[in-house]
């Protein structure tokens with residue numbers, strides 16, 4: 001059974017439109033209040049220093065096979081850049097760990113892709129601004145859950161400001177080279 005040509009074309013255009021809308025919705029950066037100078041600056045900082053790796057809306061590296069995509073990166077033995085959006089697990093980390101990750105950088109010993117430290121480029125206020133901005137990528141429930149994690153972490157580690165995760169973040173002289 002064949003559909004009339006016109007109907008096929010109409011269905012195709014509709015599919016294209018749906019695919020486009022799904023795609024564009026996921027890639028929109030969050031709206032910030034133009035009068036909120038902290039968030040305006042945070043968005044600018046995120047777009048300048050983070051978006052080229054983590055995605056303008058926290059979507060991480062794009063899927064697909066071209067340069068910069070998951071497959072391309074994996075095929076060279078590197079870990080892909082994680083997402084920060086509601087489909088990721090960034091919201092499962094308390095503020096304190098996000099702060100330290102951004103300030104000191106991170107490099108899990110299990111993968112081959114280092115994130116540089118931003119403590120020299122961005123002051124602490126700017127880093128807190130980035131964290132507040134990244135929360136706009138999450139659902140209200142995720143934000144609430146993450147706020148609880150942050151409170152719990154503060155209770156357990158009230159000295160967290162001196163608590164430096166450097167030992168996990170920077171390969172040291174003691175790290176075996178092979």
Ligand code: HEC
Pocket residue numbers: 046049050051052053054079080081082083088089090091093098101102106107108109111113114115116118130
């Ligand atoms: C050169 C690419 C690159 C840039 C630029 C970059 N990151 Fe990353 N980021 C990574 C990679 C790769 C990881 C994962 C490292 C690992 O797991 O060892 C990561 C991890 C993170 C994590 C931990 C995520 C999680 O859910 O555990 C946070 C938070 C983060 N980055 C925030 C930022 C922010 C904020 C900026 C901008 C100031 C930024 N990153 C810039 C590559 C980048």
